[in-house]
Amino acid sequence: xxxxxxxxxxxxxxxxIELLEKLRLGGIVFTPNVDHLMKLQRDPEFYRAYQGVxxxxxxxxxxxxxxxFLGTPVQExxxxxxxxxxxxxxxxxxxxxxxxxxxxxxGIAEAARSRINAKVGREIVxxxxxxxxxxxxxxxxxxxxxxxxxxxxxxxxAIGVGAPKQELWITRYKDxxxxxxxxLAIGATIDFEAxxxxxxxxxxxxxxxxxxFRILCEPRRLWKRYLIHDLPFFWxxxxxxxxxxxxxxGTVESVSAAQxxxxxxxxxx
Numbered sequence: 001x002x003x004x005x006x007x008x009x010x011x012x013x014x015x016x017i018e019l020l021e022k023l024r025l026g027g028i029v030f031t032p033n034v035d036h037l038m039k040l041q042r043d044p045e046f047y048r049a050y051q052g053v054x055x056x057x058x059x060x061x062x063x064x065x066x067x068x069f070l071g072t073p074v075q076e077x078x079x080x081x082x083x084x085x086x087x088x089x090x091x092x093x094x095x096x097x098x099x100x101x102x103x104x105x106x107g108i109a110e111a112a113r114s115r116i117n118a119k120v121g122r123e124i125v126x127x128x129x130x131x132x133x134x135x136x137x138x139x140x141x142x143x144x145x146x147x148x149x150x151x152x153x154x155x156x157x158a159i160g161v162g163a164p165k166q167e168l169w170i171t172r173y174k175d176x177x178x179x180x181x182x183x184l185a186i187g188a189t190i191d192f193e194a195x196x197x198x199x200x201x202x203x204x205x206x207x208x209x210x211x212x213f214r215i216l217c218e219p220r221r222l223w224k225r226y227l228i229h230d231l232p233f234f235w236x237x238x239x240x241x242x243x244x245x246x247x248x249x250g251t252v253e254s255v256s257a258a259q260x261x262x263x264x265x266x267x268x269x
Contacts, residue, residue, distance in 0.1 A: 026181030027054030061208030080186035103160035
C-alpha cells in the first residue's frame, strides 16, 4: 500500500471507501493525528505498537496540510469518529460483523450501543463495556474484559480510551482475542455516538480547526496538549522538509533493545 511518511511513521494513503473494503478481511486500524506524532517522538513503546499496525490513516486536517507541504499529499482525512459510523453502516447487512464497544465513562458505551443498533436496524453492537479508570494497569480487570469480549462472539473491537492507552491495549491483548479480526482505535468516538459529547461543526473539521473547538469545550483538560505538547510538531515538520529530521528511535530493533535495557534497570533498582 502507498504510504506518506510524516516524521517517524508512514501513513497509508487510502480513501475511506478503499479502507472500508480492505477491512472486509480484518486488520488493526490506528488513526494518527498531531498529538500521536508528538507522543511517537517521546514514547518508544507507543512507537513500537505503531510498527505492527495494518492500517495507519490520517486523522487530522493539519496532517493533510503537512503532507502537501512535504510534497506527498494524503488523499483523504479519515478520523476515527468518521471511520466508525462509516464502518458500521457499510457492514450493516453483514451478519459476520459483530462489534464490541470498549471505553468511555460508565453507562456511555451502553448508550452508544443502543443508538447505533437503532440506527443500523440490527444488533450489530453485541456488547459494550466502560472500564474503570486505570484499568490498563490492572491485569485481573484486563483479563475479565478479554473474557467478556470472547464470550460476546464479537468479531470487531472498537476501543476508545485515548492514546496511547487504546493502541497499547490492542497490541498487548490482540492475540488473546481469537474471534476478533478487526481492531479499531477510535478515541472519543464512543462519546460522540452516545450523544454525550458534541463534535465540532463540519466546517471547523473541514478546515482543520477541530482542535480549537475541543479546547473551547474542554479547556482545562486539553489546552496544554494542543498549545504546549503538540506545538513543536511544526518545527519537526520543517526539519523533515529540509531533510534534517531524525527518528529518535532509529529502528524497531533498537527500540526493543532500549525497552529491554530499561526493564533490566528497573529490576536492578
